[in-house]
Amino acid sequence: MARKSGSHADITGPKVREAALKLFARDGYAAVSMRKIAAEVGVQAGALYLYTPDKQSLLYDLMKVHMEELLDAWGQADTGGTPPERLEAFARFHIHYHLDRPDNIFIAYMELRNLDDANFAEIEVLRRRYEQGLIDILEAGNASGDFAVPDPKLAAMAAISMLNGVTTWFRDGGRLSRETVETIYWDMLRKSVAA
Amino acid sequence: MARKSGSHADITGPKVREAALKLFARDGYAAVSMRKIAAEVGVQAGALYLYTPDKQSLLYDLMKVHMEELLDAWGQADTGGTPPERLEAFARFHIHYHLDRPDNIFIAYMELRNLDDANFAEIEVLRRRYEQGLIDILEAGNASGDFAVPDPKLAAMAAISMLNGVTTWFRDGGRLSRETVETIYWDMLRKSVAA
DNA sequence: AGATTAACTGAACATTCGTTCAGATCAAGC
DNA sequence: GCTTGATCTGAACGAATGTTCAGTTAATCT
Numbered sequence: 001m002a003r004k005s006g007s008h009a010d011i012t013g014p015k016v017r018e019a020a021l022k023l024f025a026r027d028g029y030a031a032v033s034m035r036k037i038a039a040e041v042g043v044q045a046g047a048l049y050l051y052t053p054d055k056q057s058l059l060y061d062l063m064k065v066h067m068e069e070l071l072d073a074w075g076q077a078d079t080g081g082t083p084p085e086r087l088e089a090f091a092r093f094h095i096h097y098h099l100d101r102p103d104n105i106f107i108a109y110m111e112l113r114n115l116d117d118a119n120f121a122e123i124e125v126l127r128r129r130y131e132q133g134l135i136d137i138l139e140a141g142n143a144s145g146d147f148a149v150p151d152p153k154l155a156a157m158a159a160i161s162m163l164n165g166v167t168t169w170f171r172d173g174g175r176l177s178r179e180t181v182e183t184i185y186w187d188m189l190r191k192s193v194a195a
Numbered sequence: 196m197a198r199k200s201g202s203h204a205d206i207t208g209p210k211v212r213e214a215a216l217k218l219f220a221r222d223g224y225a226a227v228s229m230r231k232i233a234a235e236v237g238v239q240a241g242a243l244y245l246y247t248p249d250k251q252s253l254l255y256d257l258m259k260v261h262m263e264e265l266l267d268a269w270g271q272a273d274t275g276g277t278p279p280e281r282l283e284a285f286a287r288f289h290i291h292y293h294l295d296r297p298d299n300i301f302i303a304y305m306e307l308r309n310l311d312d313a314n315f316a317e318i319e320v321l322r323r324r325y326e327q328g329l330i331d332i333l334e335a336g337n338a339s340g341d342f343a344v345p346d347p348k349l350a351a352m353a354a355i356s357m358l359n360g361v362t363t364w365f366r367d368g369g370r371l372s373r374e375t376v377e378t379i380y381w382d383m384l385r386k387s388v389a390a
Numbered sequence: 391a392g393a394t395t396a397a398c399t400g401a402a403c404a405t406t407c408g409t410t411c412a413g414a415t416c417a418a419g420c
Numbered sequence: 421g422c423t424t425g426a427t428c429t430g431a432a433c434g435a436a437t438g439t440t441c442a443g444t445t446a447a448t449c450t
Contacts (some may be wrong), residue, residue: 154376188353188387193386221409241409241411249409
């Protein structure tokens with residue numbers, strides 16, 4: 001047997017990345033074999049190598065695309081305004097964006113250690129750029145007198161850690177709605193940096 | 196060759212757990228082979244099975260001991276007082292305790308998915324117990340009027356996420372001292388739950 | 391209809407995995 | 421000094437790993 005019907009290259013390619021994303025997030029990069037990814041796609045392991053040069057590239061591509069899309073999306077969501085307004089936009093954007101992509105953020109923050117050195121360096125640049133966006137807001141708020149943040153870099157790390165945490169426990173249909181969660185988190189963040 | 200000199204059982208046993216902790220935290224459970232652990236200890240892989248029935252038990256034991264010691268330590272550090280006092284004690288304890296044991300917390304929160312079902316259930320009970328301690332403080336603070344926390348459970352998750360984050364970037368000898376970091380984190384937490 | 395080619399299979403490769411175990415080695419007890 | 425028993429080695433087990441590739445199938449092109 002070979003391909004069953006129709007042209008599958010543009011279908012199987014994305015399916016490979018989706019399967020890898022799902023399985024890497026659930027079981028971790030090292031625990032997922034190429035054969036498991038192939039089974040999830042509905043294909044033999046050898047066929048995966050039509051879409052990725054190797055397993056490592058699969059992880060790297062997932063991370064890179066995620067970070068680039070994240071930076072792009074935040075670039076569009078950041079419509080300016082006062083530092084408190086921009087911080088609220090950031091908090092709501094970050095939570096909203098990641099609740100829609102829990103697998104992506106899980107990989108982005110948990111599988112960094114499984115990137116080889118060169119790939120890690122590239123992803124790290126993108127991650128720093130995203131964090132720097134938040135740092136800039138906090139510094140602007142300090143300057144305007146809206147915030148009282150003794151160390152913007154530290155506060156940015158703390159804020160992102162807090163916001164990221166939501167993906168580890170939030171489930172749709174649970175006790176709280178997305179809207180409620182988003183608002184409560186924003187409220188905590190707002191107060192934590194307030195002057 | 197067999198054992199070189201002296202009785203090694205009470206030396207090798209702890210060394211196995213230390214090596215496993217270090218390597219699991221650095222590379223992840225699935226990426227660490229028994230042979231790598233053995234090499235770190237300075238022994239052949241077969242010898243590990245004198246100290247653990249299997250690899251899974253090694254992970255489970257590390258987690259269980261960590262959680263039990265954590266609960267025990269917090270039980271001693273929680274000396275009572277007003278809710279704000281207890282919250283400060285919690286924040287400082289949590290940061291201090293985990294900065295001394297970065298490998299432990301990394302495993303405790305990252306390798307849960309590598310526990311089999313029965314082991315996971317046991318560890319989960321301990322983790323919930325620790326989180327409940329924080330929830331109790333937040334509820335007490337709501338009752339006393341010191342805090343304004345709309346959802347103590349959510350706030351507890353957010354607070355722990357934030358505090359845990361410190362271990363991912365803090366390094367001794369870096370820009371900030373432990374004392375400074377501890378105080379800044381506590382200050383952010385204090386404000387975030389304040390009435 | 392025949393040729394071409396993209397898409398995939400299935401088997402194979404060297405290596406590594408967790409785990410077992412017979413045997414070697416050495417410290418301690420008699 | 422001989423025995424015992426704790427401690428560890430080194431080899432082996434079947435299974436699984438990432439990756440390669442010759443061959444097979446079916447859609448497309450001429």
